[in-house]
Structures are given as structure tokens and as C-alpha cells.
Amino acid sequence: AQKVTQAQTEISVVEKEDVTLDCVYETRDTTYYLFWYKQPPSGELVFLIRRNSFDEQNEISGRYSWNFQKSTSSFNFTITASQVVDSAVYFCALSEAADTDKLIFGTGTRLQVFP
Amino acid sequence: DAGVIQSPRHEVTEMGQEVTLRCKPISGHNSLFWYRQTMMRGLELLIYFNNNVPIDDSGMPEDRFSAKMPNASFSTLKIQPSEPRDSAVYFCASSLFGGFEEAPIGYTFGSGTRLTVV
Numbered sequence: 738a739q740k741v742t743q744a745q746t747e748i749s750v751v752e753k754e755d756v757t758l759d760c761v762y763e764t765r766d767t768t769y770y771l772f773w774y775k776q777p778p779s780g781e782l783v784f785l786i787r788r789n790s791f792d793e794q795n796e797i798s799g800r801y802s803w804n805f806q807k808s809t810s811s812f813n814f815t816i817t818a819s820q821v822v823d824s825a826v827y828f829c830a831l832s833e834a835a836d837t838d839k840l841i842f843g844t845g846t847r848l849q850v851f852p
Numbered sequence: 853d854a855g856v857i858q859s860p861r862h863e864v865t866e867m868g869q870e871v872t873l874r875c876k877p878i879s880g881h882n883s884l885f886w887y888r889q890t891m892m893r894g895l896e897l898l899i900y901f902n903n904n905v906p907i908d909d910s911g912m913p914e915d916r917f918s919a920k921m922p923n924a925s926f927s928t929l930k931i932q933p934s935e936p937r938d939s940a941v942y943f944c945a946s947s948l949f950g951g952f953e954e955a956p957i958g959y960t961f962g963s964g965t966r967l968t969v970v
Contacts, residue, residue: 780941780963781961781962782943782945782964784959784960784961828895839897839908840959841897842894842895843894845894845895
């Protein structure tokens with residue numbers, strides 16, 4: 738069965754610090770997709786990234802970067818030089834190729850960035 | 853593109869009343885999902901449709917919950933009768949599903965409906 742674990746319930750940092758949000762997943766499928774979503778205080782869920790299981794290249798988008806390691810079943814998310822606007826709940830999610838439409842979320846990590 | 857549109861944004865109702873939540877997916881998307889978010893249980897998938905057909909409703913909590921998708925541009929989630937424990941934020945999402953083992957283009961979520969049952 739698929740499962741996503743985000744062990745960090747809440748993280749607090751001061752602006753300009755780097756912060757890494759951890760995500761560990763479980764799946765029996767060899768083909769799967771990993772996602773990160775951001776939920777700011779306004780409540781909407783904003784898509785950040787999708788990664789398939791065959792692409793282990795790390796990705797960088799501005800201050801955001803993602804480290805995908807199949808050996809440890811992890812898909813960690815790093816924010817460099819954090820800003821107050823990064824304050825949100827971040828969710829990691831997984832879907833399996835055999836059931837691609839079923840997106841299973843982790844419990845989320847609340848990030849608070851203080852000025 | 854207007855995105856996924858949900859209505860109402862907020863709903864307060866009395867226990868025992870019928871509640872209907874509405875969703876308009878992104879035009880061209882062929883899959884639609886209903887999620888529920890609570891502090892205790894996080895984000896739970898309730899049901900999803902592909903090409904207007906319900907594919908998996910195993911997440912629907914009980915018979916009081918029902919969902920329909922009469923056409924590609926509209927879906928409803930109904931709770932009858934509502935109970936205080938149904939209080940949550942209900943999200944609708946849509947995606948373009950290319951087929952078996954093809955990656956979904958990405959799930960786009962609506963702004964959610966905050967339901968309070970008193």
C-alpha cells in the first residue's frame with residue numbers, strides 16, 4: 738500500500754535561513770509519481786512539482802530545490818534564503834502508475850518563517 | 853483559465869440538514885477528485901471520477917455521502933443528513949489523465965468549501 742510520511746509537523750525559521758522539508762514514501766510499484774503542494778494561510782492548494790520515479794535528477798526552481806533519492810525513498814524539499822511569504826503548510830504526495838489517479842498525501846509540514 | 857471552481861466557499865448548516873457542494877473542473881480535464889481536509893485526518897481522498905464515471909469511492913465515509921458527475925463540467929458532493937463530524941474543508945481537484953501508466957498532468961485544486969455543521 739502506498740504511504741507518505743512527513744515526520745516534521747512544524748518548522749520555524751528566521752528569514753534568510755535555508756530549510757529542508759522531509760518526505761519519505763512507501764510504494765510497491767516501480768512506476769510512481771511524487772508531488773509537492775503548498776497550502777498558504779488562504780487555504781488553497783498550490784502545485785509545486787511533479788517527479789516520476791525514473792527521473793532521479795534533482796530539480797531547482799529559483800529558491801526551491803528538490804532532492805529525490807530512490808535508495809532511501811525520499812523526496813525532500815529545500816527552500817533557500819526563506820522568506821516570510823514561504824510560510825505555509827507543505828504537502829508531499831504520491832500516486833502509483835497502477836492507480837495513477839489516486840493521489841495520497843502526507844500529513845503536511847507547517848513552515849513558519851519569521852522576519 | 854478560471855481554474856477549478858467550487859461553491860459555496862463557506863457553508864454553515866444545522867445537523868440533519870442536506871448539504872450540497874459544487875465543483876466545476878478545468879475545461880478539458882478528464883478526472884475529478886473530491887478530498888476532505890481535517891486537522892485529525894489530514895487530506896483524504898473521498899471519491900474520484902474519470903470521464904464522468906466514478907472509479908473509486910472507497911474513501912466515502914458512509915452512506916450519508918454521495919457524489920455525482922452528470923457531465924464533464926460539473927460535479928456535486930452531497931451529505932444527507934449532515935452531522936457535526938462532517939465539518940471540514942472539502943476540496944475538489946481535476947487533472948488530465950493520459951491513461952494507464954501515463955503521468956497525470958498535475959492536479960489542480962479548487963479553493964475549497966469550508967463546511968461547518970452545528
